[in-house]
Amino acid sequence: MNIQNMILTLQKHWSEQGCILMQSYDVEKGAGTMSPYTFLRAIGPEPWSVAYVEPSRRPADGRYGDNPNRLYQHHQFQVIMKPSPDNIQELYLESLKKLGIDPLEHDIRFVEDNWENPSLGCAGLGWEVWLDGMEITQFTYFQQVGGLECKPVSVEITYGIERLASYIQDKENVFDLEWTNGFTVRDIFGQPEYEHSKYTFETSDTEMLFNLFTIYEKEAHRQMDEGLVHPAYDYVLKCSHTFNLLDAKGAISVTERTGYIGRCRNLARKIAKTFYEEREKLGFPILQTTKEEK
Amino acid sequence: MAKKDLLLEIGLEEMPARFVTSSSEQLSNKVQAWLMEKKIAFDHITAFSTPRRLAVLVEGVAESQEDIHEEAKGPAKKIALDVNGEWSKAAIGFSRGQGANVEDIFFKEINGVEYVHVKKFIKGQETITLLPELEHIITAMTFPKNMRWADKEMRYVRPIKWLLALYGNEVVPFSIATVETGNTTMGHRFLGNKIEIVEANEYEKSLLGQYVIVNYDERKSAIVSQLKRIEEENNWIIPIDEDLLEEVTNLVEYPTALFGRFEEEFLEIPEEVLITSMKEHQRYFPVKSAGDKLLPYFVTVRNGGHEHIDKVAKGNEKVLRARLSDASFFYKEDQKTEINASLEKLNAIVYHEEIGTLSEKVARVRNLANEMADVLVFSAEEKVIVDRAAEIAKFDLVTNMVYEFPELQGFMGEKYALQKGEKQEVAKAINEHYMPRNADDETPNSPAGAALSIAEKMDTIASCFAIGIIPSGSQDPYALRRQATGIVQTLLNKEWGISLEWLIHTALKHMEAAGIAKKDIGEISNDMVAFFKLRIKHILQEKRIRYDLIEAVLGNEIRALPSLVKKAEVLEAAKEQLDFKENIEALSRVLNISAKAEKESPINRDLFENEFEKQLYSKYMLVNEQFEQELSENEAFDLLISMKPEIDQYFDHTMVMAESQEIRVNRLSQMAVIARLIKRFANMNEIIVK
8 A cells, every 4th residue: 555545544544533623734844743733632621532644843853864763754643532532443444345455364462651841831741652562652641731621631643644645656766655546755854855955954044043043932832822723833933943953953952852852841831821811711612602502 | 268269450551560569569468468367267378469560469368357265354453442332434435445334344464464355256247348548558559650541530540451359259349430340350462352251260271271371480580481492493592681581471371482683784783782782672582502602582571372482583583684774884983082082072061060071080080090000010011001991981981982872881892992903901991991890790800990999989989979979768869889899899809908097088188179179078078978877887797797897996086997998897707705805894994994095195104103004005015016017917906805813903902093194194094095095996895795
């Protein structure tokens, strides 16, 4: 099965479970969790079920397109369901079957893996799902987001698309994966991988990035003070990506690193709180809609 | 009495493997304690566990609580009867309170006084009516980490999926977090089905039919025998790591061991890397030849049967191949980097914000290690090795390999240092300076490795104490206790007589010089000495030295540790001798009275009034002179107790606290001088003699 069909299959499956199909969010981010569709919507009492593909940028993992296993940008298929359904493990395993992975022919295990992202004030408990020894999915029950307790709890399922595809297509090199008929990952992402790696490690303007971080941070705080959560959050994401670029280049010493992570965390906590307050002001509208439906 | 079996099972989403065994014991203990508290008799209790369930089967549970027959004691007879011989209010109230009548009262004498009594009988309740209380046992379970799920308030190790509670064939009704109890359980996630358990004692067998080996021990021995078979069939050795075996047993419900291979070229990667990669990351068992050589194979345990096992093997091979390719890439990259370039990078790594960078730490440790080498009178050659090893001990921390596998710090340092042309002893010292790595690990063997290990750990402890990080209770984030114990054990094993106080003081002087110390280093030094004394006490306790003897040898400065331990052992052996008591008493008398000496003056022999003073004085001079020579601890002890006759005679004929101040001071001074000599061995007056 090529990647395009994998995505279509997963979309159909989760759509059938009542998830809103969304498109990826248009600001750079390191993981699907950082999309506002996850980070913000996991906060507060309103139900929320959503599925989307998220291109995730990890500047430090850039390898100029040379390494068969590492990418500057990979893809995650992200599912969020709040409150977490009782049969969520079964729903997930069904999705694997639809991808052609018959559990009876493999060794599938749920191995403890607790997830923590201190820079976003997030913590969750769950597993990494192993397929014949390979981690193909992160499965997490959110306990805390942006420093706020999650009530109700969201479950997050993150499929590593390229990982899964390399298994399904039995390819050793991620660039040989077929995206769709006649197109490989190399065809589509080969050049950008090289260029982004070169940019990250060699040509990026460090001083400019430091300046940008400060500018973005300031704007995020300013917009939050106006109660404008979403514009503010876009700047938080930009801060985070800028930090990742600087970090990958080795421009941030260990002492400074702690300071920058602290600044990101402050932003995340503040924005989580602001989002909650703004939704509360609106009377948690989705909660109202679902009550009416019932 | 009629009996039935009781079965309780908590079905969960996959629990963390590391919690399963302890949680299973906890559940079984809690159920047992509850049955005993409720006075419900039972024959036998068995705990079961898999990643998806915790269960307890109690065989032969009585159908009701034991009846209680007892005699309740009331007021004394004289209070129970009024002047007319009628029952008093007190007696009536008592009997009513016991659910009886005054007619039931009888008298019984206790210590010569007659008291009112009634026979009490409490009928045991039926077990089935009490069993719903099992709900509270389940909710009272504690786990190292809990979670919430969905919209539930409850916190538990993982979401509860089903509850099975059967007494005989009857369901015990209760519910937890909207899950109701029933008589069904789930088989293997993929191979089994949901099934009904008709009788509690059929549990184990029924689940086996659903591809679940629910008994932990059986699952474990199944894995062991499968590993044995693979060993025999291929003529391999599969070393069994108990921790890994336990973890793997708790990751599967129906184990099937299988092996895979990897490319032989990966064997060029150091063995520790391969083993860590297999064990820590993949939970594989590495495979060795009869000659203890690592072979390009691995064994994994699948949660399932033999179907499509080749596919599973192939998948696992693919994963390991990707991991080892990464490791091989890092290994090659690391070899391109010079040691100096790595050391340069340590400048940028902050060890602790208040303590400084790793480079600064390395410089301090190097100074301390060199000072130690001087004190220990190392040869010129050894000194060069210590210095170089100390200089480059941390270079591997910035290599790719240690970044990926932090547990390989030191191992990689040794490998890379050798490859880059360092002396073998230098390379070895880099590895050894992390030893002992845990409570079961050995102490460093080479002189350079041992010196460096002590210097590094002492620096860590001193720097933490200097900024106020002092272990207390369960708080010891930097594992300072383990490191202090490591220092003590290393000094003992190497039989190094270097003074512990000197080590502490020297390490602290470096803190002072670097501006790290937050308070006076004299004060920090006292804290550190007290901290080390606790560790030494612990080590002596493990050597089964009697408590008061430990106090006696730890009463003064510690100085040379090997000698301190030997002193304790000498005392421990001597305490069995017949004259131990009188010897210790004699020495203690000197110590006790010497405490009264306020000012000391040089001893004036002209002030001696009797021959016994003179005799003790000459004896002391003799012993003192011999103490200046090299003595074993046994000889030292014998010398001290050889003063006993003179001491006894002295006290029999001499009044230390004489009227004349001049004579008193002279006598107390003599006592103080002898006391100092005794204390060089131990505070003998701490020893308990009966």
